[in-house]
Amino acid sequence: MGALDWFWKAMGSSSERNDKKSKSIATGAGELVAELSALNDADLAARARSCAAGGELKDKSTFLACLAVAAERKLGLAPFHVQSQAVLRLLEGDVIQMATGEGKTLVGAMAATGFALTGKRVHVVTVNNYLAQRDAEWMRPLVETFGLSVASVTEKLSADKRREAYRSDIIYAPVNELGFDVLRDNQIISREQTVQAPADVALVDEADSVLVDEALVPLVLAGSRKGDAPTGHITNVVSRLREELDYTISQDGRTVTLTDAGAHRVEHELGIDSLYSEDNIGTVLVKVNLALHAKALLIRDIHYIVNEGELQLIDASKGRVADLQRWPDGLQAAVEAKEGLEVSEGGRILDTITLQELMRRYPTVCGMTGTAVEATDQLRQFYDLHVSVIDRNNPLQRFDEQDRVYATMAEKNKAIVAEIQALNATGQPVLVGTQDVAESEDLAEALAELGIEVNVLNAKNDEEEARIIAEAGDEGRVTVSTQMAGRGTDIKLGGADESDRAAVVERGGLAVLGTSRHRTARLDNQLRGRSGRQGDPGLSLFFVSLEDDLVVQGGEDDSLVFNPGEDGRIESKRVNAFVAHCQRVTEGQLLEIHAQTWKYNQLLADQRIIIDKRRANLLDTDPAWKELAQRAPQRAAELADVPEAAKVAAAREIMLFHLDLSWADHLELMDDVRESIHLRAIARETPIDEYHRIAVREFKELAQRAVDDSVETFNTVQINENGAHLDDSGLARPSATWTYMVSDNPLAGSGNSVIGGIGNLFR
Template structure:
């Protein structure tokens, strides 16, 4: 009995029974394929549509057989038996685990087409913009074969393209674009301004990444206020501070603190009496702390890069540039000032939603990934999702070598270079997974100094990602990549066209090298999975040092001793077990963070649902006019001469302005509460209970204030045939908006660098 079989049986899961049932349906479908292959296109499409009634699939074998024939006819791709099985499990609402290279792109398109044929609109959520555009175009013939529509929504899509795209049956898009469009739609004042329309299904590619790793990342919409942060003088002063003397960083590298001497030095440099006076504590001190965090905790080429005179954030989970994203404006300004760049315009948070809350808005969520089993508990606990493991079409031939452990990071790095040089000398292709941009470039420099040609794939050249990763399996290639670059792009032996496949297979296939263990074994397995595609040979090997972050964090309270050899290598089962223990500790920390953070976020998510219902009522009815007219009947009578449409829209804009304004204030206030809530424990109060008590009280006040302020505005603002002149009265909506993401996970830093403290600051 295999480990996973035992796991499922021990847990009493029905997954194995479901898979057996799916295999029976697939077998029946494959018997029908010759019959359906004789039909012309119109008859085949009609045959498949005929299996659907009342929004459900009646004859599943015939339905699946028809999809398979259509796939062969439109794409030239005949689904494997295991791919058809995966399609069925997706249509049942599962998260499926399929190994890398087993054809998830086709599976996703077939399942999305299946859902669409039952009358459901599908958001097929991809890892990035490139894959959304590529897969929508690639799979378009299959979807359109059945008279359905398909589109991609990406970062470069215009408003008109988004409006049209979201009204298709199948929409390919990154989760961030869907989330940001949702937030923007929550700022509209007339229904015809809506970009999105509701979707029934979220089919999530790399679902463990979206639903677990990044689940608590808040997507934030901010708006301009027309003010600039006075950061230059403060940044210059903070730049003169010395670590250990003027400021200290905590043991986990998540927070930085001014010493008394540092505070005195800042006061002297800025020419002020006290940072802690009423005049400066809410302004100058805040900016000093932001500048200090930018100096001490944010590392260029790790957390951000500078490109074309601008700061570009790096997505910690993938090592890619986080397009059109920024930190909260105070921190963004501090980093820009630190780098001597033009400081961005200041602003305020207008709205925010976590990926987890966004995903829970879909009636049906399903997904696919290469590493779902390890995330089973989280998927079940937070989404009620089940995992189905889909067998490989061909048996795994990859060799996973035991970790090579070294005493110091310097010795480990030297060994990595030696190993890559050794493998490269044979012609076997090598893919190296690093943890940040700086590490990838340092490794590339070291390899080039040895005369080895290297393709570097990191946040500085992500536009080349797909091309570089597709060629990573060619003879003699060495590709150094940050994090999980190229997910969704197949690495074929012998290059993208597999010209030299057999030659590379003879050499041992693709060799994958990890420069450090990740904070969860699942991320290690994602990297490993790049080798051994569809039964090809391959190798995976991880290097670890006792100075790596995972060891420092996971083994913080433990002391280990070992005797390294002359190269610094430690060959000890006890130390190997200790490394695995450290990883389990960090996994446990992440689970605890997820659980605790969700408890804080859930109440805000519930409040958001209430707010959305209120917004919908104001947008789609004349509720705003009725409420305001009942509060001020005399004012309503004065406006009686205006057309009904003008009056209703004027009242709507007034109500929505104050509702949105109060919600923005509520988010800022609850952020402040979250920052200081740990102090409640000193008073022997439970922080989460106290947070909930405050949130409920403040949200109730928010609703009352919004209505009261709207009533005051209704009585005084000018309203004529042109509507309500809110801007003339000082009630101006932001002239521009932007988006950014804030990590809510203090351990989401890089593997071999200072852990990020920004999530801790702004959550």
């Protein structure tokens, strides 16, 4: 096998994915545009439909040309040749990589229209409500040209409006709303209550973010129940513990452990004999560990912010507030108690689903992003998806300068301020990507002291994002942002109206500076991609210190010899190579975490399929009444005078109640097992194997237990023409439910943070 052949195989490419065939088809489409432009809308739509007759695309060049003509006619957007090529790759089921500013929104709409014309319902998966609504309305004229319907599903839509929207041919929706609707539909007791209609295709925008970064975050449907939280006394005791003396933090910053001295101090102050006694290990020790985790590992303005008395988590991969996201109940409450906030109510988890599991529900998954190549391994391993790289329409003019590496963080931060000051003096706009809220605010304060006006964009003011980003490319503008400026933004040179474009181009375009490397090269490239749009000039430059988390956690090299200059800068190819090595190490760690989590989630996902089939059978047929009547014939005879429809509905409601309750119990049990499964390693057992053994054993008993409980309820609950009165027997479903996302990896993505606290970074 030749080197080039090996490369394409590693990239998940087939003979058609070498781009030659797709480029040829796109070229053929371009040659047909002039001819098809003479057709009216009706004839154009008919021509496109004839290409998609029978559910398969026959004449792809003509089909792409029809889409191109409609896009220019209805939207004023004439697709570039590379955009038509990208549409074809999406229709083939690939994840496409297209650079920022190359027109992914139009590409997605054209591909969605193509899928819909072959008779497939399409979910265009977005990262937030704003983009779902904006893109659906923006692309509506194109879609409707071909007699197709389009709608958006957003957070504030009622159940009836959602139900109507989901019947459309193309639905734009945030990924979390799609998942939450699946969870809510899994709680219905009659088929008429179903909201979401099945879809054939998931076309995922920002595919690497959704399918990789957020894929391990479970979506949760919960019902009211008080959660356990550390008491105020425990929180106060833990708040006085001292690092190294009373507790230690692991080198990777992910775990914290009491020392013997710390345990004795806690025992003394709580007035108990032992934290590890049978009476305390499952209660007091759990609460102490939660409070300690909250104190030592979760840092305000890095992992979360406090806004108007409310705790809000920060999404590390985006640098923005994570809407609806919370940590598991005990940890969430521990951080709230640490901050002196009102401790929020916990809840009984009714059902959960990961985004990986959600994507498995679609027969076809494809997507688009600016940074897919770096996620190739994950996309292939977990989704069997292939990556196609689409060429830029115009050659890249951005200059990507080599990293500037410094011995210490203080020297690095001083250099960052000096570089911004120098660039600003020329009038060149500067976008600075920081790692967290605290760092962005420290840098902005340091620049303000030098008289440099700064726009700050972070999780505390993300509602101003559109305005701030729209002006980030204006002459003399300095924008300091967390990673939230790395997604879904299009920075135009010269400001929103491009009035100063010529002046900014003359000064070198937008300069993008990174205050440190991220844990993955993909996040670095997202930031870089803000500059160099559509052949614009630009600059990207990253600063690194040997004290950065990435370097400290990514590896050590005792043989590393360097001679920093007076300003602390280290100009050494070996040091630069070492930094790149550290990033590869952390990328490998993240991939391993992803792989392990996938293994844990996979078995539950397979078990869910069985539960879903059982639930669908109960909803769509009448096995419930037959089964209960057979198991409790005397009770069935007592209900002879009850109308048949009422008996069938009552039996269905009883069996669904206990099936759902048993599944919720199973999820809760397996969550507890996973929390303690690391202890199995001490007994020389493989944790994942033991987890699977327990999950299989417990699941075998689940269905039978649900039926047995249903028979017991059937024998005792009142049943009349109004159905089963479960409420009167204390078996009511939760009167209130809510949805949220559990962040189980709160320390992912940290960059310049110092675990002991972060302050005055740029002093």
